[in-house]
Amino acid sequence: MTQPIIELKHVTKRYGTNTILKNVDLTLEPGTFYTLLGPSGCGKTTILRIIAGFSDATEGDVLFAGKRLNKVPANQRNINTVFQEYALFPHMTVAENVAFGLTLKKMPKAEIAERVAQALKLVQLADYGDRDISALSGGQQQRIAIARAIVMQPKVLLLDEPLSALDAKLRREMQYELRDLQQRLGITFLFVTHDQEEALAMSDEIFVMNQGEVLQSGTPEDIYDEPINHFVADFIGESNILQGKMLGDFQVAFGGHEFECSDAGIPAGEPVEIVIRPEDLNLTTPEEAKLTVTIDTQLFRGNYYEIAATDNLGNDWQIHSVNPAEDGENVGITFRPQDLHVMRFGEKEAEFDARLETYEETEDETIDET
């Protein structure tokens, strides 16, 4: 068990009567790519500012490698930030910007020059040192902002929506580059974004936030496959969320039928929500179907058709299919038990994890018996 590099313990932030963060606990391990994901105003940037030292926690502790950081000013923390609007100093050249932090440390000039050149090379702008900031494109400014932060060799790099100002293509490129950079440097990245695709693509671990709380944390796969509640399921990826009722372990009812599922540990008769991802649904003939739906409209998305349909109880369905369907057609849909994910109302992450553990063990046992 390694020593966590950053820990937030019961951190609460209030502005007057307005609570921005509610009792947030967070643990960051060294060398890992973390993402704080949530809609704007959910408090993710506030967490970043508290770790960077631009803002104080109203309650709770911030720890850096086990030492309390609350009273350490921002300029004495071994943490650097890549800002949303880059905040490159317009009165300095590219090299002067990158050298800024090292110059303050009174490092010898030759060493500064060497490290600046190295950092610029790392972001693939080796020849840009003498340029003015205003002469750079958005993507280049982005890279310089990263170079300026990593030249300080921080233990933790904080990135505040750094890709939000870039166009879609550049954004995808930078996602690869950032991921690559993090792995090469081997330092902890804490990346803030409201873009779920970005979070899923880049992170080792995601913290999903809403209204000042961390709702769920886990690997991108965990969060995508097993969202804890309606908000997470809806926020991450496309999803069909249906009202249903638990019948017993691995048995759930929705849409007027009973289905086998892969969830357990919920009392029979409890109302629940069921998540099915559109790409897990397959179109078939009404005879072979688990459910029949009527096609309303469809959109061609290039690599798939996005089909909107309604079942006979009036529930809306979204289906991603490689093959097109006919508008107004009655079709069947099928899915596997493991494609269903059951969510309890008001279940917290700790309870969810505990419940998961109980039946995943029993599942293993049944496998052993057979």
Add this chain to the structure above:
Amino acid sequence: MTKRRTWLYFIPYGLWLALFVIAPVALIIYQSFFDLGHHFTLGNYSAYFQSATYLKMTLNSVWYAFLITLFTGLISYPTAYFLHGLKHRQLWLLLVILPTWINILLKAYAFIGIFSQAGLANQFLSFIGIGPQQILFTNASFIFVATYIQIPFMILPIFNALDDLNPAFINASQDLGASGWQTFTKVVFPLTLPGVKAGVQAVFIPSLSLFMLTRLIGGNKVITLGTAIEEHFLTTMNWGMGSTIGVVLIIAMVVVMLLTGDQKPKGGTPR
């Protein structure tokens, strides 16, 4: 159609430009080439540049304008910086600007009262046992009152420059390890320098031609170019010489503008 519209909008500005900028400057330049007998001459200029009195007066004007600008700046930057950090900063700023709504003569007369032998200032000096002193009609009192009058014009552009400064720059500087003072000297001050330059223009140039204060507060001990122009037009009636000094003043203004102008346009916020 749209062309004609644009022309209509230009009329007020065009009239202003012609009547209050081009015509007066042209008239002054024209007048400066005539002697007392209304004969064309270059004598005014040669007199000006050969006279020790005029040159000394010019140096005096520049020197006092420099001092006034310096003191104004030394007071205004910290004040603007302080005001900018306050919660209801627009209100506090308004209180600083408020005195500029009062006529400069009224303020000058008020200071005559305050600085006079029996005035408030001397009452206080007597109270602490070092008065009364001669305060009015000294160079120090002239600089004091001129600085007082000019301060709002310096605070305003500096305040605006600070307001335009993206706070992310300050965060970035701290983030890279800069102390509060280092952040100020390396980031905040350089990025708000355009505001300081605008303030210098707004203070230095008018200070060159201050003339009422030199008489009312300075007791005519400091003869600035402004005073000289007034004397020539109203007392000696030598319009040619007055105009010549006016031309010199205009050239001095252009020089100051060029010196304090932006060599490179650099914004306070990144876009």
